[in-house]
Amino acid sequence: MSTQLPTYSDQQIIEGCMKSDRKFQELLYKKFAGKMYSVCLRYAGEQNSAQDILQDGFVKVYTNICKFRSEGSFEGWVRRIFVNTSLEFIRKKANLYVAQEPDANSMVNYDENGLQKLMKEDIMELIQSLSTGYRTIFNLYVVEGFSHKEIAEMLNISEGTSKSQLARARYILKERLETKMNYNTNINFNAAEL
Amino acid sequence: MENFDKHIKTELRDYEVDPPAGFWHNISEQLNIEEAITVDPARKGSAFFLLFRIAAIFLGVVFIGDKFQSSSNTLRIPTAKFQPEDLTQGIATPVANLETHKSSTKIIRAKVIKETTSPNTYLVANSEDVSNHRENDIVVPEKEEVTVTNEEVKADTNEDFVINDKSIPVYSLKLISKEVPENDEFSVIEPKSKDAQKKVIVIEKGISKKPSLDVRIPYRF
Known part of the structure; x- marks a missing residue:
């Protein structure tokens, strides 16, 4: 996922996503999709479930991005959302x-x-x-x-x-x-x- | 054990796997659906406040209108001041207080003591006790009664009332009832007077007209 991203800082991307700007949402996706998909695969164990978690996770990131308080790293906050989404998925679907x-x-x-x-x-x-x-x-x-x-x-x-x-x-x-x-x-x- | 954990953590922490091509479009479509369903809380709040403002404006208009209507139903005639020494001279002429246009009349309430045969005519007396006043109770000036002769009153004219004419006594009446019909009349008596007499006062709205007074006794309000 190391595509040529325009030079926007995390803060600019966050502010763009807060305005529900698709352009910045896609930039955020391109920046974190690879890492977060690997997180989903590790927890889900197979691709279909991992893709479901990935989609739900990104939607949660976009809808809750105003709650990010800049107290820690943005990537850590995003990763935590994906871990929690994975755990929710496991609770629902798996024993x-x-x-x-x-x-x-x-x-x-x-x-x-x-x-x-x-x-x-x-x-x-x-x-x-x-x-x-x-x-x-x-x-x-x-x-x-x-x-x-x-x-x-x-x-x-x-x-x-x-x-x-x-x-x-x-x-x-x-x-x-x-x-x-x-x-x-x-x-x-x-x-x-x- | 630590090396095992550490190695796996190092290898997997930043490990990246590319999602399927075009996966962003799935997310974008889901975002479109979510945004269509989700009501913007700010808009929801602003709609609420818009309704609240409309309701507040409506209530304000109703309140102000009611106040205006109630004040317009009160008949106020500017009172005239008079000098106490005038009373000793036999004829008292009130002096209109036009400069300040403030009423110097002390308002008291009159108490109905007897209802006459005429449906709109009441016998009232000066009294501070207003515990049993009726809807058509009136208020009359206190202690400012003067005695004038019939010659001083030229009633039944439709000419504009010239308040500067000091020969015309001006008194104030404040009607408590909001629905006293114009040209209604009432009778008042002076209970403390030796020869208690009554007089009839006809109500006229609008202070620019000379009040029609039918004074039957040498006593008036």
Whole structure:
């Protein structure tokens, strides 16, 4: 989404959007659509739902932009709207806590160097492969940086549940990561043999 | 564990995925629908205040009109001042207070003491007690009664009333009732007088005309 945007500051774009000027609304869309779509994909897990969230999120941004108080970064405010929209979508459409995955206490060894080699798309794919509950808590804690207390309030669960779900999410991710790295290594090895 | 979280956060925090082409048009269309449905609160508020202003103006006009009508129903005749020593000389001539045009007449209410056979004629007496006044009660000047002779009153003329003519006594009457018909008449008596007599006063609206007074006793208001 790095198209040639006219040189408008965030403040100018915000003021234009406050006047419901389509030109500035489109500028805001072009500026944040890529990042926010990736947020939606991380929470939704699939494209159709992510696009629904993206559309609802932008409409919320435009209709609530007068409430932005410039106390934090504008991007942070926009991101928070998309995270909340994603959570609303998940509450409506999905069952947050369904799967009982393997015991999180059992350790899985993985190669950190291998993790470094993984592409962003691979990590994204791994996170999307998690069940809704694990994916949500992992995103909120690891990527967005919320505390367990905040997550518990947002999802109306206990802090203990949030911690245990995160541990299980990590376990599954590492397990799948190792599988993926082995798969990639085998591919590379076979490619080298050829 | 920290490295794992940190690496994923670093990789994904600013990760961008392009939405489908033309996705902006979907959002734009939805915005058009939202804006059509949503009523602008500012416009809603201004419409309310517009209605409020119209109602306030209407009430104001009604109030002012009522005040104007009630004031026009009150018959006011400028009073004339007179000197007390004039009373001792037998004939008192009120002096019109034209300079200030302020009424120096003290207004009291008269109390109906007897209703005569004539439907619009009432016998009234001076009194400060107004607890039982009727709709057609009148107010008359207090303590400013003077005695004049019949010769001084030339009634039943339609000539303009010349208030500068000091030979013509001018008194004030304030009618409490708003609906006293013109040319109505009422009778008053002086209860404290030894020879209580009555006189008839005919009401005329408009102070530019000389009031028609039919004085039957040497006492008038």
